[in-house]
Amino acid sequence: MLTVWSEARVAVVGATGAVGREALAILAEWGHPIESVRALATETSAGQSLAYGATSLETRALTREALAETDVVLLAAGAGPARELAPELIRNGRRVVDNSSAFRMDPEVPLVVPEINGDAVGRDTRLVANPNCSAILMLIALDPLRRAFGLERVVVSTYQAVSGAGLAAMRELEQQTRDVLDGGSARPDVFPEPCAFNVFPHESALDPATGLNEEETKMIREAQRVWADPELIVAPTCARVPVMRSHCQSLLVTLSRASTVAEVRAALAAGPGIEWHDADGAGTPPTALRATGTDAVHVGRLRSVPDGGEGRTFALWLAGDQLRKGAALNALQIARLLAES
Amino acid sequence: MLTVWSEARVAVVGATGAVGREALAILAEWGHPIESVRALATETSAGQSLAYGATSLETRALTREALAETDVVLLAAGAGPARELAPELIRNGRRVVDNSSAFRMDPEVPLVVPEINGDAVGRDTRLVANPNCSAILMLIALDPLRRAFGLERVVVSTYQAVSGAGLAAMRELEQQTRDVLDGGSARPDVFPEPCAFNVFPHESALDPATGLNEEETKMIREAQRVWADPELIVAPTCARVPVMRSHCQSLLVTLSRASTVAEVRAALAAGPGIEWHDADGAGTPPTALRATGTDAVHVGRLRSVPDGGEGRTFALWLAGDQLRKGAALNALQIARLLAES
Numbered sequence: 001m002l003t004v005w006s007e008a009r010v011a012v013v014g015a016t017g018a019v020g021r022e023a024l025a026i027l028a029e030w031g032h033p034i035e036s037v038r039a040l041a042t043e044t045s046a047g048q049s050l051a052y053g054a055t056s057l058e059t060r061a062l063t064r065e066a067l068a069e070t071d072v073v074l075l076a077a078g079a080g081p082a083r084e085l086a087p088e089l090i091r092n093g094r095r096v097v098d099n100s101s102a103f104r105m106d107p108e109v110p111l112v113v114p115e116i117n118g119d120a121v122g123r124d125t126r127l128v129a130n131p132n133c134s135a136i137l138m139l140i141a142l143d144p145l146r147r148a149f150g151l152e153r154v155v156v157s158t159y160q161a162v163s164g165a166g167l168a169a170m171r172e173l174e175q176q177t178r179d180v181l182d183g184g185s186a187r188p189d190v191f192p193e194p195c196a197f198n199v200f201p202h203e204s205a206l207d208p209a210t211g212l213n214e215e216e217t218k219m220i221r222e223a224q225r226v227w228a229d230p231e232l233i234v235a236p237t238c239a240r241v242p243v244m245r246s247h248c249q250s251l252l253v254t255l256s257r258a259s260t261v262a263e264v265r266a267a268l269a270a271g272p273g274i275e276w277h278d279a280d281g282a283g284t285p286p287t288a289l290r291a292t293g294t295d296a297v298h299v300g301r302l303r304s305v306p307d308g309g310e311g312r313t314f315a316l317w318l319a320g321d322q323l324r325k326g327a328a329l330n331a332l333q334i335a336r337l338l339a340e341s
Numbered sequence: 342m343l344t345v346w347s348e349a350r351v352a353v354v355g356a357t358g359a360v361g362r363e364a365l366a367i368l369a370e371w372g373h374p375i376e377s378v379r380a381l382a383t384e385t386s387a388g389q390s391l392a393y394g395a396t397s398l399e400t401r402a403l404t405r406e407a408l409a410e411t412d413v414v415l416l417a418a419g420a421g422p423a424r425e426l427a428p429e430l431i432r433n434g435r436r437v438v439d440n441s442s443a444f445r446m447d448p449e450v451p452l453v454v455p456e457i458n459g460d461a462v463g464r465d466t467r468l469v470a471n472p473n474c475s476a477i478l479m480l481i482a483l484d485p486l487r488r489a490f491g492l493e494r495v496v497v498s499t500y501q502a503v504s505g506a507g508l509a510a511m512r513e514l515e516q517q518t519r520d521v522l523d524g525g526s527a528r529p530d531v532f533p534e535p536c537a538f539n540v541f542p543h544e545s546a547l548d549p550a551t552g553l554n555e556e557e558t559k560m561i562r563e564a565q566r567v568w569a570d571p572e573l574i575v576a577p578t579c580a581r582v583p584v585m586r587s588h589c590q591s592l593l594v595t596l597s598r599a600s601t602v603a604e605v606r607a608a609l610a611a612g613p614g615i616e617w618h619d620a621d622g623a624g625t626p627p628t629a630l631r632a633t634g635t636d637a638v639h640v641g642r643l644r645s646v647p648d649g650g651e652g653r654t655f656a657l658w659l660a661g662d663q664l665r666k667g668a669a670l671n672a673l674q675i676a677r678l679l680a681e682s
Contacts, residue, residue, distance in 0.1 A: 006441075157498035157591035159540045159582065176521055181515065193628050196600050199500045199582055199589045201642055201658060202626040211602070211644025211656075235646045237591040237656055241540055241582045248540045250498035250578040250591075261552070279547050287534050287541040301542055303552025305576045315552075315578055319541060326628065 003071055008036065008337070008339035011070040013085065014077035015039035015059055016048055018167040018245075019099055022328035023074055030332075040066055067094065071336045075099060076328070090126045093340040097331045103129040104222060109256030111225050114333040115272040116143050121337040128334045133326030134158050134215065134238060135222040137247055140297040140325065141318045144271035145264060146227060150256025153233040156219065156249055160202065160238060161288065163245035163322050165190055170244055177242070193244055202238035213238060232320065246288040247326060248319045258311035261304050266314070274299050286319035295324055345411055349377065352411040354426065355418035356380035356400055359508040359586075360440055363669035364415055369394030371673075381407055408435065413676045416440060417669070421422060425596060431467045436679040438672045444470040445563060448494040452566050455674040456613040457484050462678040469675045474667030475499050475556065475579060476563040478588055481638040481666065482659045485612035486605060491597025493653070493656055494574040495592050497560065501543065501579060502629065504586035504663050506531055511585055518583070536583055543579035587629040588667060589660045597607035599652035602645050609657070614666065615640050636665055 010027065014020040020039070027037055028051075039050050039059045046061035060066045072095045075082045079100040084105070089096050103109040110120035111129045113136055121128055131139070138156055145151060162169040169190045176186035176196035186194035193200040204214035212220075213226065215238040224230045241248075255264075269276035277286050277300030284290065285296035301317035320326055351368065355361040368378055369392075378392050380400045387402035401407045408414065413436045416423045420441040426581070427444070430437050444450040451461035452470045454477055462469055469583075472480070479497055486492060503510040510531045517527035517537035527535035534541040545555035553561075556579040565571045582589075609615035617642030618627050625631065627639035642658035661667055 043519045106592065155496050155593050157578075159500065159580065174522065177518060181519055181522070194630055197584050198628055198630045199584055200662070201626045208620075211620070211642065233647050235593060235654075235656060237498075237593075237642070237658060239589065239591065239658075242584070243538050243540055243582075248580065249359075250580065252496050252576060252578075279549075279552070285542045287539055289535055301552065301578070306574050315576060317578060317580075319540070 004338055005336045005339050006032070008072055008335070009038070009070045010036060010041055010335060011067060011073045013040045013062055013073060013075045016041045016045045017076055018163050018170065018323055019076040019327045021050060021077060022323040024050055024052050024057065024301055025273045026324070026328055026332055030074060038070055049107050068235040070094060072097070072339050074331050074335055076331070086127055095125070096127045097130055097338065098127065099130045099327055099331050101132065101218065103127060104131065104218070105225070112334050112337070113139050113226055113330060114337055115140060116228055118337055121334065121341055123341050125338060125341060128338060130221045130331040130334060131226060131320045132215070132218040132328065133164055133228070134160065134247060134249070135219050136326050136330050137297050137318060137320040138219065138249060138251065139223060139226055139297050140206040140271070140320070141251065141268070141316065142253060142275045143256060144267040144274070145253060147268040148263070149259050150233055151229070152256050153235070153254040154223070155235045155252040157237045158239060159241045159243070159288070159326060161243040161245045161247055161322050162195055162240060164326070165203070166242070169195070173242055173244065197242055199239055199241050202240060205312060217241060243288045244292070245321060246319055247322045248286070248288055248317065249325040250315070250317055252305060252313065252315045254307070255312045255314070260311070261302060261314070264314050265302055268299050268302065275299055276300065283319060286317055288319055291319035291321050292311065293324070295319060295329055296320070297325055344680055346677045346680050347373070349413055349676070350379070351377060352379040352381055352408060352414045354381045354403055354416050356391055357382045357386045359504050359511065359664055360417040360668045362391060364417060364673060365391055365393050365398065367665070367673055368609065369668055374566050375587070378409060379411055386581050392426055393613070405517045411435060413438070415672050415676055417672070427468055429645060436466070437468045438471055438675045438679065439468065440471045440668055440672050442473065442559065444468060445559070446566070446631060452481055452563060454480050454567055454671060455678055456481060457566055459678055462528050462542050462675065464682050466679060466682060469679060471668065471672040471675060472563045472567060473556070473559040474505055474663045475501065475588060475590070477592060477667050478638050478659060478661040479560065479592065480564060480567055480656065481612070481614045481661070482592065482609070482640050483594060485608040485615070486594060486596060489604070489608040490600050491617040491651035492570070492573055493597050494576070494595040495564070496576045496593040498578045498585070499580060500582045500589040500629070502584040502586045502588055502663050503536055503581060506544070508550055510536070512587065521642060523680065532581065533667055536581060538583060540582050543581060584629045584665050585633070587632040587660055587662045589627070589629055589658065591656070591658055593646060593654065593656045595648070596653045596655070601652070602643060602655070605655050606643055609643065610641050614638055627658055629660055632662050634665070635662060636670055638666055
């Protein structure tokens with residue numbers, strides 16, 4: 001064991017970003033001692049005061065000195081900085097969680113959702129990749145079905161909040177919405193399309209060979225990797241909706257074995273990290289706003305789908321906070337595993 | 342033939358609603374003579390001035406007298422009024438298009454998308470039902486594939502604008518959005534959930550036996566009926582997004598026969614009522630805003646989906662104006678067929 005978690009010195013790199021701020025919020029909720037937390041960012045952001053629960057924390061410039069005397073470093077600064085920073089941090093004895101896509105397909109770096117493959121983090125692990133937000137939410141919702149019945153195929157359509165594109169994207173949605181309500185027009189900057197009162201296919205680059213955008217390719221490859229099932233068919237369609245920070249997903253799964261709605265419901269309701277929503281009675285469905293600020297992946301609207309009597313196909317719906325379980329929460333759960341390994 | 346279309350006297354019942362106003366806008370665009378158009382509504386709305394192209398039209402109270410001297414009546418007033426009004430209108434020699442769900446499953450009333458089954462409207466047809474908006478958009482997009490390759494299964498997830506719930510819903514989205522941006526909270530009235538910056542499962546009633554909401558059941562039954570294919574598997578998930586008036590859909594189709602992306606693309610691009618969007622080069626994808634105010638169903642993002650080498654499964658994406666092809670435009674195309682039959 002490196003240390004007990006409560007004594008781990010944690011640095012958040014990219015602390016002024018959407019994921020960095022959320023990581024500080026979660027550490028404060030967890031009661032992590034403020035003196036063991038470093039909020040690091042580019043020099044231009046140094047000195048900025050960031051919320052840490054009821055108190056606040058000063059951002060420091062990202063320097064070697066600032067990174068000294070930390071045990072675990074959470075990189076929430078994008079793929080470029082991650083590729084630059086991670087090797088030296090590891091050489092200097094830090095344990096690193098990277099939120100970017102830089103190392104997710106690196107066979108030597110575990111890609112981890114703690115509820116699913118936390119055992120991939122061992123005593124010698126120095127660097128762990130945090131999966132894509134849409135992948136994490138789908139993995140949490142479907143893992144109980146994989147364990148109980150096996151998965152053969154997943155069809156998923158995402159309704160993605162703008163927060164996945166960062167704080168600037170959230171500000172763009174707010175500003176564009178104000179402009180449109182004031183009778184003006186939306187001026188896209190972060191996104192290629194207006195995001196106010198609009199839905200558009202995910203903005204990441206299209207691969208002409210597959211017709212998939214990068215977000216969709218990530219969902220496929222990361223699900224196959226976390227589940228160690230390269231044969232699994234995942235058919236994603238990723239789209240942006242004018243929502244601040246929670247993603248929804250419409251899922252259709254074909255199980256390996258026949259099952260019933262009652263059995264599938266029982267497996268989902270008992271799934272780690274899942275908040276199950278019954279539709280009947282006073283039940284309320286998973287929605288983007290209901291998920292916002294919560295740790296759980298909210299799952300509901302389960303129903304059986306005709307498949308020629310095989311009884312292996314089911315539809316469900318999820319909502320999850322992109323900045324929480326989709327990013328900062330999962331990364332901090334990994335940080336804790338790393339610190340305690 | 343009842344009459345030539347340009348001489349048909351058209352009444353729009355529910356003229357002050359979202360679909361009614363759009364019907365007047367389309368009639369004006371088509372150059373339909375204003376003296377042949379009646380805008381009818383409840384007595385409280387009588388006297389209200391409604392846009393008719395560059396000019397305007399006075400709303401009249403819905404009375405027997407106002408309905409006299411009309412040839413075709415477009416009912417855009419909901420299922421209750423439709424059930425009340427349609428029988429008498431027909432007895433009095435009018436031809437009627439109803440936009441509500443009242444007659445959609447009545448075996449004696451054709452359910453029509455003119456590009457697909459316009460031949461269901463004959464000389465003796467007095468009443469035609471206009472399908473559900475989500476169903477129309479899906480039907481237009483997939484009909485070329487049905488004709489060329491046959492359809493075995495359709496999985497569809499909708500991203501539905503609020504306009505389907507009427508003008509009050511559009512105003513609710515606007516007001517809630519203003520309130521939230523001003524630091525207040527959203528007060529749901531038309532919808533059971535806040536619609537500003539939110540995504541939620543479609544608000545129609547859930548059937549506990551199937552787990553489907555009414556919108557999803559409509560998509561299944563109406564697709565099977567318009568295509569006269571009661572065996573077709575349609576697996577819909579319907580959700581609301583904070584968009585004013587255009588729906589998007591993520592579709593996954595399993596064809597009856599193997600095909601290629603090139604063949605499927607050619608069929609879609611030639612499909613009546615479809616505007617095809619290529620993704621490469623300067624291509625722009627179908628988005629809710631790009632579809633708004635246009636007549637076409639915008640289709641793109643075609644790709645092949647792994648299905649064990651069968652080559653029968655493809656994903657695509659559409660956007661269509663819910664008030665145009667999803668409602669008023671399709672209804673007026675039917676009105677024209679009725680007038681000219």
